[in-house]
Amino acid sequence: MHVRHLQVTDFRSWPTAELTFGRGPNVLVGANGQGKTNLVEAVGYLANLGSHRVSGDAPLVRHGASSAIVRATVVNEGRQLTLDVEITPGRTNRARVNRAPVKRPRDILGILRTVFFGPEDLSLVRGDPGERRRFLDELLASRSPRFAGVRADYDRVLRQRSALLKTAGGLRRGQRGRSDDAALGTLEVWDNHLARFGGQLLAGRLDLVAELSPLVTAAYHELAPGGVATVRYRDTAGPDGGARAGQGPSDPESLAEALLAELRRVRDQELDRGVCLVGPHRDELELTIGDLPARGYASHGESWSFALALRLAAYDLLRAEGSEPVLVLDDVFAELDQRRRSRLAAVAGRAEQVLVTAAVEEDVPAELTGGRFVVRDGTVRRGD
Amino acid sequence: MYEGPVQDLIDELGRLPGIGPKSAQRIAFHLLGAEPADVTRLQEVLQRVKEGVTFCDICGNVSEQATCRICRDARRDAALVCVVEEPKDVLAVERTREYRGRYHVLGGALDPLSGVGPDQLRIRELLGRIGGQYGGAEVTEVIIATDPNTEGEATATYLVRMLRDFPGLTVTRLASGLPMGGDLEFADELTLGRALSGRRSV
Numbered sequence: 221m222h223v224r225h226l227q228v229t230d231f232r233s234w235p236t237a238e239l240t241f242g243r244g245p246n247v248l249v250g251a252n253g254q255g256k257t258n259l260v261e262a263v264g265y266l267a268n269l270g271s272h273r274v275s276g277d278a279p280l281v282r283h284g285a286s287s288a289i290v291r292a293t294v295v296n297e298g299r300q301l302t303l304d305v306e307i308t309p310g311r312t313n314r315a316r317v318n319r320a321p322v323k324r325p326r327d328i329l330g331i332l333r334t335v336f337f338g339p340e341d342l343s344l345v346r347g348d349p350g351e352r353r354r355f356l357d358e359l360l361a362s363r364s365p366r367f368a369g370v371r372a373d374y375d376r377v378l379r380q381r382s383a384l385l386k387t388a389g390g391l392r393r394g395q396r397g398r399s400d401d402a403a404l405g406t407l408e409v410w411d412n413h414l415a416r417f418g419g420q421l422l423a424g425r426l427d428l429v430a431e432l433s434p435l436v437t438a439a440y441h442e443l444a445p446g447g448v449a450t451v452r453y454r455d456t457a458g459p460d461g462g463a464r465a466g467q468g469p470s471d472p473e474s475l476a477e478a479l480l481a482e483l484r485r486v487r488d489q490e491l492d493r494g495v496c497l498v499g500p501h502r503d504e505l506e507l508t509i510g511d512l513p514a515r516g517y518a519s520h521g522e523s524w525s526f527a528l529a530l531r532l533a534a535y536d537l538l539r540a541e542g543s544e545p546v547l548v549l550d551d552v553f554a555e556l557d558q559r560r561r562s563r564l565a566a567v568a569g570r571a572e573q574v575l576v577t578a579a580v581e582e583d584v585p586a587e588l589t590g591g592r593f594v595v596r597d598g599t600v601r602r603g604d
Numbered sequence: 605m606y607e608g609p610v611q612d613l614i615d616e617l618g619r620l621p622g623i624g625p626k627s628a629q630r631i632a633f634h635l636l637g638a639e640p641a642d643v644t645r646l647q648e649v650l651q652r653v654k655e656g657v658t659f660c661d662i663c664g665n666v667s668e669q670a671t672c673r674i675c676r677d678a679r680r681d682a683a684l685v686c687v688v689e690e691p692k693d694v695l696a697v698e699r700t701r702e703y704r705g706r707y708h709v710l711g712g713a714l715d716p717l718s719g720v721g722p723d724q725l726r727i728r729e730l731l732g733r734i735g736g737q738y739g740g741a742e743v744t745e746v747i748i749a750t751d752p753n754t755e756g757e758a759t760a761t762y763l764v765r766m767l768r769d770f771p772g773l774t775v776t777r778l779a780s781g782l783p784m785g786g787d788l789e790f791a792d793e794l795t796l797g798r799a800l801s802g803r804r805s806v
Contacts, residue, residue, distance in 0.1 A: 365795040
C-alpha cells in the first residue's frame with residue numbers, strides 16, 4: 221500500500237499542509253524544527269491512532285487551535301480509500317472513511333499500516349526490557365488483534381494478583397488466621413487466571429520471536445556485514461528459567477501449566493516480597509551482537525543498526541502476510557556511516573513506499589531517488 | 605461555586621455514580637425550581653430506601669421483608685440457584701422471563717485491589733444454602749452468572765473450586781459470545797475472537 225495524498229490542518233506546527241506522495245522513496249528535507257517529522261507523524265497517527273512521540277493527543281493540536289485534522293488517501297492493491305481523523309483533545313476523536321463517518325475511530329485501524337523508525341527507537345536496544353516487550357506486543361497485536369485483549373486481560377489479572385500478594389504477605393507476617401487461609405485460597409484462583417492469559421501471551425510472543433529472529437539477523441547482516449545479531453526470548457516459565465528453542469507453534473496450555481508450576485515453586489518468595497515474580501511481564505527479549513549483549517556493550521552505531529534491524533524485520537514480517545506496509549524512516553541516515561547508509565537505502569529502495577526525513581540533503585544516499593520535498597518556513601515544496 | 609445549600613446539593617449529587625458536575629448542577633437547579641410537594645416526595649423516598657429496604661436472608665437480594673418475593677414464591681424451582689454479583693443482575697436475568705429458579709446475590713466480585721476477598725462476599729451463605737434445606741428442596745444445579753470480566757471470571761473459578769466437593773451438584777457457567785440480532789461484521793474483534801475459541805459443535 222502507499223499514501224498518495226496527505227493533508228493536515230492545525231496539526232503540530234502546521235496550520236495547513238498538503239503533499240502528494242509517489243510510490244517508492246519520498247524524501248522530506250529541511251532544517252531542524254521546520255516540521256518534517258510532524259508530517260510523517262501525521263501518517264503514523266492514521267495507522268495507529270496514536271503518536272510515536274507522545275502518549276496524549278493534546279500536543280498534536282497546533283497551539284491555539286481546538287482540533288486538528290489529518291486526511292490521507294491510501295492506495296491498497298488498486299483500491300483507493302480516503303481516511304480522515306479529527307483530533308480533539310479531551311473528547312472522542314472522529315474518523316471517516318471515504319467521507320462516511322465510522323462508528324468508532326478504531327474501525328479505521330488496519331486500512332493504513334506503517335512501520336515507523338525514528339530516533340526514539342534507540343530505546344529498543346538501550347532501554348528497559350519493558351520497551352522490548354512492548355515492541356513484541358504491539359507487533360503481535362497488529363498481526364492478530366486478539367492479543368491486544370489478551371494483554372489487557374493479563375495486565376488486569378496481574379494488578380489484582382499483586383494487590384492480593386501484598387495483603388496476603390502482610391497477613392502472613394502478622395498472625396495466621398481464618399482470613400489468611402481465605403486469601404491464600406483465592407490466590408490459587410488468580411494463579412490460574414494469570415497462567416491462562418500468561419500462557420497465551422507467552423505462546424504468541426514465542427512464535428513471533430521464532431519468526432522474527434532469522435529476519436532480524438538477516439536485516440542486521442544487510443546493514444552491517446560481519447556483525448551477527450541474534451534475538452532470543454528469555455521467559456520465566458521454563459523449568460530451568462531458560463529460553464525455549466522454537467520448534468513448531470507453542471502450545472498455550474502447556475505453557476500455562478509450566479507457569480503454574482513455577483508460580484507454586486516461588487509462592488513463598490512472592491508472599492515475602494509482595495511482588496509477582498513469574499510471568500510474561502518479567503520476560504526479556506535478549507539482543508546480542510556476536511557474543512556480547514547489545515545493551516551496555518554495543519556502540520552507538522551498532523545499537524542504532526540493531527534497532528533499525530528490529531523494525532526492518534517487523535516490516536518484512538508484515539509484508540510477508542499480504543499488503544505491504546508503508547515504511548517511515550525518520551531522521552535515520554544522519555546516525556549511520558556511509559556504508560550502512562547505502563545498505564539501508566538498498567533495503568528501503570525495495571519498499572512499495574518509503575517516507576524519509578533528513579535535515580541535510582547529503583545524508584540521504586543517492587540510491588533513494590524519487591520525490592523530494594523541501595520543508596522550509598511553514599511550506600512544503602516539491603523540489604526535484 | 606454557588607453559595608451555601610445549592611453548592612452542597614451539587615456536591616452531593618456529583619458523588620453519585622454516572623453523574624458529572626454538569627448533570628449535578630442541572631439536577632440541583634431543577635430541584636430548586638420544582639414544586640415543594642415533589643421535593644418532599646423525593647425526600648421521603650430517599651429516607652425509606654435506607655430505612656425500609658433490607659436484604660433477603662436467603663438470597664441477599666433487596667427486599668421489603670425478611671425474605672424476598674422470589675424466595676417466597678413457591679412456584680419457583682428451589683433446586684436451581686443462579687449466582688449473580690449484584691441485585692441489578694437479578695433484574696437482568698428476570699427480564700428474560702426464561703428462568704424459573706432462585707437466585708443468590710454475592711454482593712460483588714473478588715477484587716483484591718479494592719480489598720474484596722471471599723469473606724466480604726456472601727459465599728459462606730451460598731455454601732450453607734447448598735448444604736442445607738431451603739423451601740423443602742435440595743439444590744441440584746448452580747448457574748454461575750458473574751460478569752464476564754477479570755474479576756467476575758476469577759469469582760466464577762473460585763466458586764467452581766468451592767462447589768466441586770458437593771456430590772450430585774451440577775455447576776454451570778453462562779456462555780459468552782456474540783449478541784443476538786447483531787451483524788457478525790459489527791462485532792468487535794475481541795468478542796468475535798472469544799466466540800470463535802469458545803465455539804461448539806452442532
